[in-house]
Amino acid sequence: MAMDELMITNTATDMPLHQILAMFSGTFPTGAFAFSHGIEQAIKDHLIADCETFKQYLHNLVEQGSSWNDLLLLRASYFGQDTKELAVALASSQSRRKETEDQGFAFAHNINKIYGIHVDPAPLPVVVGQISKGLNLDIDRVSSAYLHSII
Numbered sequence: 168m169a170m171d172e173l174m175i176t177n178t179a180t181d182m183p184l185h186q187i188l189a190m191f192s193g194t195f196p197t198g199a200f201a202f203s204h205g206i207e208q209a210i211k212d213h214l215i216a217d218c219e220t221f222k223q224y225l226h227n228l229v230e231q232g233s234s235w236n237d238l239l240l241l242r243a244s245y246f247g248q249d250t251k252e253l254a255v256a257l258a259s260s261q262s263r264r265k266e267t268e269d270q271g272f273a274f275a276h277n278i279n280k281i282y283g284i285h286v287d288p289a290p291l292p293v294v295v296g297q298i299s300k301g302l303n304l305d306i307d308r309v310s311s312a313y314l315h316s317i318i
Contacts, residue, residue, distance in 0.1 A: 187308055190278070191316035197273040197291075204228055204317065225318055233263065234317050237292040238310055244296025245306050254290035267291045274298070 189195060206224070209215045215224050228234045236257045240250045258264035267290040275286045275294045286297050292313075299309045 182302065182304055184308060184312075187304065187312045188315070190274075191312045193316070195274075196277055197270045204233060228317070229314060233257075233259065234314060237267075237317075238314060240290070240292040241296040241299075241313060242306060242310065244293045245300045245309075246296075247300075250296070251289045251293050254293050258290075 206215065209224055215221045236254075240254050240257070244250045254267060255264060258267055268288075271291040271294040272288040274291055275288045275298070278294075278298050279285055282298075282302060284298070284301055286294055286301065288294065289297075295309065295313060299306060
């Protein structure tokens with residue numbers, strides 16, 4: 168799939184922030200509400216026991232965990248790198264792989280229908296990067312909205 172196939176002319180680069188945030192809302196039909204980045208297990212394992220350990224868990228998730236990887240993959244994909252295989256390889260477990268692939272499929276399916284474009288299913292950050300480029304969205308706004316949705 169060539170990037171020029173993603174380009175459409177009816178979308179402004181300055182899409183309102185609320186529309187970008189809506190794409191990453193828990194109500195956007197991707198199944199994201201079913202995944203929690205292991206927070207329930209961390210609570211069960213007593214890794215999260217209070218507000219301070221929860222903040223540390225989130226910090227680690229964003230600074231060096233799967234959210235960090237996702238953001239790197241999203242941005243690399245936006246700039247034209249083929250990151251699909253790397254995204255699958257970086258999934259730390261079978262459930263994490265299923266999560267990113269299922270959400271990527273659902274995100275691509277719904278955005279394709281809404282905006283009349285075609286992006287092949289791939290892990291979520293890859294799809295988000297490709298779609299963001301195709302819609303001429305500001306990568307920094309998309310990156311912030313994506314991280315916001317995780318937390």
